[in-house]
Amino acid sequence: MSASPSVAAVSRIAYLASDILVNALSASGPSPFQASLHPFTASSDTKAAVTHLPFGADAGAALLRHRSARLLSYTAVAHPQLLNSLLLHLPELSSTPTVFHVAVSNDLSDALVLTSSLPFVLYSRTAQQAHDHALLASRLAFTEFIAVLHIFELGDHAESVHEVDGDRIQPFLFAPKLSPRGSVQKPTSDPSSALQTYQSAAIATVSLVRRPLRPFTQHGASEPHTVIFTLGRATFKYDIDGVSFVDVALVKPLPSSTVLNTLSPSVTRVIVLEQIHRWTMKWTPLYLEVVSAIQQGELPSRPVVQSGVLGDASTVTESDVAALVQEAASDSAPARLSLGASPSTQATASAPHVPKHEVAYTKILHNLFPDRLDILNSPEQVASQGQAATTPEFALGVARGEIEAREELIAAVQELLRDPTVSIDIHSILSRWLGARDDGAKSKRIGEELVAALEGEKLTSPAAQKILILRRLLPALSRWIIGSDAWSYDLGASGLHHAVASKLNINILILDTTPYSTRNTVDPHRRKQDVGLYAMNHGDVYVASTAVYSSYSQVLQALMEADRYPGPSVVLAYLPYVSESTPALEILKETKLAVDSGYWPLYRWNPAKEREGKEPFSLDSDAVKNELQTFLDRQNHLSQLVRSKPELAAELVGSLGENLKQARKQRAAQAYDDLLTAIDAPPLTVLYASDGGKAEKVAKRLATRGKLRGLSTSVATMDSVTIEDLAKEEMVVFVTSVAGQGEFPQNGRTFIKTVNGLAARGERPLTSVKYSVFGMGDSHYWPRPEDAHYYNKSGKDLDARLEQLGATRFVPLGLGDDQDADGPETGYKAWEPLVWKALGVDAVEVKEAEPEPITNEHIKVASQYLRGTIVEGLADTSTGALAPSDTQLTKFHGIYQQDDRDIRDERQAQGVEPAYSFMIRVRMPGGVCLPQQWLIMDQIADEHGNGTFKITTRQTFQFHGVIKRHLKSAIQDINRALLDTLAACGDVNRNVIVSTVPSLSKLHAQAYEFAKRVSEHLLPRTTAYHEIWLDKKLVAGDALKDVEPLYGQFYLPRKFKVAVAIPPNNDVDVFANDVGFIAIVDEKGELAGFNVAAGGGMGVTHGNKKTYPRIGSMLGFCTVEQGVEVAEKIMIVQRDNGNRADRKNARLKYTIDRMGLDVFKAAVEKLLGYQLAPARPFSFEKNIDDFGWITGQDGRHHFTCFIENGRVQDEPERDFKTGLREIAKVHKGTFRMTANQHLIISDVPTEELPTIKRLLAQYKLDNLAHSGLRLSSSACVAFPTCGLAMAESERYLPLLVDKVEKICEENGLRNDSIVMRMTGCPNGCARPYIAEVAFVGKAPGTYSMLLGGGYHGQRLNKIYRETVTEPEILAILSPMIKRYALERHQGEHFGDFVIRAGYIAPTTEGKAWYDRMGGEGQYRDIAVTA
């Protein structure tokens, strides 16, 4: 199948832009995309991983498997079977960076089905437009993390395309976002600014392709009376008097303002032509958009809007268009105009007649199950069977008959299979049919083959004859009974009860036509039963409640699920109308009211899921979730459901997350407070949006202070209130911090979206509300002058919007700045008194002390030695999370609560709690494990985690994606491997790390033994770990007897890290640790002792100059025997002197700088009772790993594998996880993890060498042909699991290395090692502050760039640029690396060179880290200077 230019162009862009490309093959096999992609996939320089899916395969599931890719593309030629099967997955896929490229041929019917679930839809008429839109769609999906539908015409082979250079596509994707005015724009998911988002991506695309890209293109008369919108393959360039044309390219989002801009005051008529030949609903999508825009717009006079079908435009002439305009204006104009020959005319005419109210749904059924739809009570049968033919009893009888007949058919097929005279061909067809008899499409196809073969061979056996007689039943039919809500009044008499209780595989569709606004006027003496609840109570019935005018895709999902369910299904369908002439817009309005109010909730109940251990109930209407409390109180579906199945209430409520639960508690507390509060002042509501907890703290403190002044106060997140509730409040204070580039924090995003939407529509629902806003930000976070508007943007925006909504500002906007002397408190102190004054309580004397805020110190001491309420939390099945205080405690047990941030917004939009899971970190001193232990770890990742695991910078295993239900069994499995997770995180001594140096086997063994001793000695002694996770129960009350001789009840002020380095390799970055032991050997090569360094640490907070990285200071020398005690005493001095009031200033590095090194050392020596000897000479050469084979002093062999960023997983062409499992099965030595996140297959005896080498080669684990840069690179996890990540790290660094290594190669530096590191936030888990070049995440796609670290970890680097994006990184590094190649001294490392060459000043100590940041001389950053 040869590809048209449009397909070729789209395939090329999809391939070059994406990581993963899924192409759907055609029903006949090959697809035009496959041909276009072939040259790419055949080349060795493979970019995207391409999968060709057979026709009918589940493409949605395939895409979801790769959801973590940076850009996914799907290509297909439109076909209902292909696109309908995607629908089930679209809600999940819509928040992934996916582009659906769907080729159509003069008919958009199938492709437009996808529009309802996707935020952006583009349409291309020409091959050139398809090329440009493919770029635009990729950019949108990539930068916004959303799915985009790109529909384009297959076109013809005569078209030509100007293609952009392939090398420019990736930089284009990564380029910073531009607003329509050209400045860098914040990412947004706000629907009201979706058009701006489109425009931003369009501007970026235009600057690449140098061709205009517009949502609409208007041409023709300048003062038209008629405007013709076209969505289809037509561009009418005619000069017809008074007629202008609008060619639509952006199908969604389509804000009314965009539509209205095309209509000048002269317009009296609008014709909307859409190339849609098969559409199941009365009104087509563009027509509805245009009508609704015109209705909403304030036009002097509203033009008439008419809908039309656009046929084959190639045959349309100017006079055809003129005739259309005339026909439209005539009195006899048809309800639907048409222009050009339409292929669907005949098909539509032959559709069977069904009552009008059923059409919307029955058409969908015909569309979904073509050729196998069996409407058991079809009105067509009335003529032959009488009125009874439409009743459920009749239909049930038919169904029973058919099902029995099919059983006979199956028996006949089985009998014929046993007939020895049957030919091999027929035998094969019979077996295939038997295997596929329940599969709709396959059973039909094979059934047709079977009939043809039986007839061809003229078999006369009774079994063959029976099959031919029953041939109608060869396809697995989709059996439906269709009825109205009239059946709901008496379930028994109507026969509905028998159908529901039949256990037969039948589907019942019940249409409810009662309009919402007249629901209370129906006959009160006839009570309608809730068929959905009635059916659900049977337990084995699939039930869905749908409304086609609210969510078309949910209807499709429900109908498909009902069809698949192997038992009775009931689908309730809402279609409110009074008479045949009720306009579609009225039905739309009534549906919206019913769904939004909760009168008609959308839901699906699938007992099949329950059997798989999944939640059977899904609520599909958001408004219902937000209003659940009110909804449950009413006599409707869910309240009854909850009464009949009480345990469901907890699950439903649990799925709402913390906010709603809190809101409820607050309401109860408020009622109580109201009773107690006698003061005659208006109640104060404090709403906050906060990511890091700072704004939350300020809001809660404000509310407490309000209470102390006698006010009735409540405090909640912004997302937990609706605008309706807010409108009832009198005095409201908003406190917000800012995320990324001026965005709202997560728990205020839904609120601000609603506020923006209302403001855009000019609504003023808050006229009785008085408000004040306090914003918290950092004026230096985005230091460039052009980015100054990001400072406190969320607070400023909110302040302005609330005014637009009619609210009155009672205190001016307050702004807190991290850069002020007292941080945000400086601004806050000026603002808060104004609030009390405005409320008339400024003179109230506050006698009570403010309750102290709960800190980690309180949590620790109240935890009964790290128990808290973890056990209770694990037993609570209503939520996937643990209580916030317990999440602090589980860290001490090596467990971090996280959630999948890739789908956070999506889940929030659905009203369900975040997708919580846990990270588990193993304690494994020195990173040494046995093959048997490796195998168990491998199994744990598969059985309990996300199927992968990470080797961390602290030489241990880290599992992600472990859900709460699996936590305990995962820990028990780790224990089975004789390992544990105790103290792998938390305010205690963490995993002790040791240099790996395989060549120095003896020294390593001694250092490793020492590390184990230190680790064991500094381990917390609480029995809580064994009690909670390993069920080693203590006698009641024993917890009180727990003692922590080293730590005490408060444990340490912050984390504590110990490393042991064996010169000349500083692979553990010994100076980045709180305590560093540097092995010193004596003349005989024996371990004599250690030089001890203290006070290293990496974590920093952006913009907070009280925080800085520091490298350890040398204290002196100790013997091996003294080492454990030295580590203990250093820890005790820190325990007693560390800052417990401010966690950001609590690490040992700050304690030493505060005390002074001498005083600190003296305190340690006092506890030791002796002085440390002077430090002995040593020298480090590097801090990276030696890859490949090395033979140790003991003759054993060691192979260091390159595991990029420590992620052990199977990828296409790199089955590392499987490979390592296979090695572990035969390996007799050990595995050693390195602190650079790589792995050593260690202690391989000579006789084992051939086997290990073969396995390494088989799984490509021996591939070390990487650049020096890649081998020296390292990244932390960051997105999607790390809750602190501000930017990508592990998923992005390899791609950045791809580009930077090209620069190195061009300059002859392919094999030169440059230590480059990246972290997603300034916490610095991958030790970025001692790398030669490093990137620390600030916001998605934006990093701080640091330069000048020492090659072997001996010197801190320094901030060179405060904000850089990828193009800037490449622009900075390109000349720098070139100069390094030309001007470096012999053996000079990059970090030293950039200092000598004058790019950056050296950092002499941690406290001086900020001095001279921003570059030197001509390389100084202008933003820093300013």
Ligand code: SF4
């Ligand atoms: S450096 Fe920050 S983003 Fe990266 S893993 Fe550590 S805490 Fe998470």
